[in-house]
Amino acid sequence: MLTPQMIDEAALGLKGVVRPTEIIHSPFYSKMLGAPLYFKCENHQYTGSFKIRGAYNFLSKRPVEQLANGIITASGGNHGKGVASAALSLKCPCRVIMPDGTPLSKELATLQYGAAVELYGDTHEEAESYARQLAEKDNLLYVPAFDHELVMAGQGTIGLEILQELPTIESLFVPVGGGGLIAGIATAIKAVKPGVRIIGVEAAGVASASLARRNGYPKSISTRTHSFAEEVAVKKIGELTFPIIEHYVDEIITVDEESITRAIVSLMEKSNLVVEGAGAVSLAALIYGFRKVRKENTLCLLSGGNLDIHNLARVVEKGLLTEGRYLQLRLEIADIPGALAHLTHILSELKANIFQVSHDRHKSSLPLGEAEVLLDLETRGAEHIQEILMRLEDERYRPEVIS
Numbered sequence: 380m381l382t383p384q385m386i387d388e389a390a391l392g393l394k395g396v397v398r399p400t401e402i403i404h405s406p407f408y409s410k411m412l413g414a415p416l417y418f419k420c421e422n423h424q425y426t427g428s429f430k431i432r433g434a435y436n437f438l439s440k441r442p443v444e445q446l447a448n449g450i451i452t453a454s455g456g457n458h459g460k461g462v463a464s465a466a467l468s469l470k471c472p473c474r475v476i477m478p479d480g481t482p483l484s485k486e487l488a489t490l491q492y493g494a495a496v497e498l499y500g501d502t503h504e505e506a507e508s509y510a511r512q513l514a515e516k517d518n519l520l521y522v523p524a525f526d527h528e529l530v531m532a533g534q535g536t537i538g539l540e541i542l543q544e545l546p547t548i549e550s551l552f553v554p555v556g557g558g559g560l561i562a563g564i565a566t567a568i569k570a571v572k573p574g575v576r577i578i579g580v581e582a583a584g585v586a587s588a589s590l591a592r593r594n595g596y597p598k599s600i601s602t603r604t605h606s607f608a609e610e611v612a613v614k615k616i617g618e619l620t621f622p623i624i625e626h627y628v629d630e631i632i633t634v635d636e637e638s639i640t641r642a643i644v645s646l647m648e649k650s651n652l653v654v655e656g657a658g659a660v661s662l663a664a665l666i667y668g669f670r671k672v673r674k675e676n677t678l679c680l681l682s683g684g685n686l687d688i689h690n691l692a693r694v695v696e697k698g699l700l701t702e703g704r705y706l707q708l709r710l711e712i713a714d715i716p717g718a719l720a721h722l723t724h725i726l727s728e729l730k731a732n733i734f735q736v737s738h739d740r741h742k743s744s745l746p747l748g749e750a751e752v753l754l755d756l757e758t759r760g761a762e763h764i765q766e767i768l769m770r771l772e773d774e775r776y777r778p779e780v781i782s
Contacts, residue, residue: 474495526617539567550678587615
């Protein structure tokens with residue numbers, strides 16, 4: 380059973396291995412919410428997330444002889460990187476099984492720590508089953524992602540750092556996937572300050588902790604699941620983490636996909652912080668979850684910053700679209716000199732910034748003498764979009780909103 384003493388021991392073992400990540404105050408979000416808001420920046424941790432804490436603590440407590448045989452795990456993201464980094468520090472062979480379709484950037488990021496990577500299966504569950512079979516067959520140590528006391532103890536060291544750096548904390552928002560992170564942190568904090576409110580946040584499409592709390596026991600989500608916050612998209616909360624969550628966590632709430640992408644973009648713009656989907660769910664719950672925020676010292680844990688570069692443009696576009704700051708239009712204009720210039724002049728008068736424009740006169744479906752124009756515009760919000768559409772209608776353009 381996880382104890383505060385195990386977390387204290389983990390903190391000693393992690394000295395020099397992980398960095399005590401900073402807690403920063405956010406004047407912008409504090410003003411927005413009307414309450415002091417702080418961020419714990421595990422997105423600045425070595426390997427880009429908190430996962431190295433639990434992985435290293437788990438491995439460092441194992442006999443050297445066991446590590447010498449090699450270790451194995453299944454992961455398509457942060458856990459694999461954390462395990463690979465810990466294995467490199469402890470000088471033991473490491474294998475990571477990733478599902479087919481894992482982005483190349485994540486595979487390369489794990490390879491750079493010296494791990495051997497193999498792709499197998501269409502889902503994480505298939506990759507994990509295969510990894511456990513290999514562990515038994517080849518006498519390898521399997522490293523769990525969350526459901527083990529030593530892993531939870533490593534993640535719980537974040538709680539000790541929070542208490543040391545922000546002793547006046549009153550409420551804490553923590554991402555929830557398999558539950559190892561919040562179970563460890565809650566155990567550490569409640570042992571010292573039982574009055575701190577701890578709120579777990581999970582993606583609405585993969586809300587396994589909420590499902591377990593409703594049923595009273597961990598239960599796998601049976602439907603097909605997906606979330607941009609893939610690091611917390613866990614179909615079943617841990618058997619060992621769940622009782623701890625039930626004992627210590629005051630509330631579990633969910634956030635939708637739009638709120639997550641808006642939070643990512645907001646953090647980039649307002650705080651110059653890059654976070655992945657899972658790292659943004661805590662802030663998303665506060666600013667887009669329509670919760671009544673208490674006037675108390677509040678901290679959001681930004682659990683990771685490994686945002687795939689290929690997804691970055693898509694995330695920003697989605698976030699701007701949701702905020703009413705991005706508009707894609709299709710319309711037809713006369714195929715004569717000056718027609719496109721007239722259209723762009725109107726948009727300039729409306730203070731709409733043109734990201735991209737495409738002009739096509741050869742489309743077979745167009746009437747003779749007409750050309751199609753596709754526009755990507757930066758706008759200032761929903762009212763500005765309506766102003767643009769009304770003006771174009773008045774100018775007889777018949778704009779069609781694409782997105």
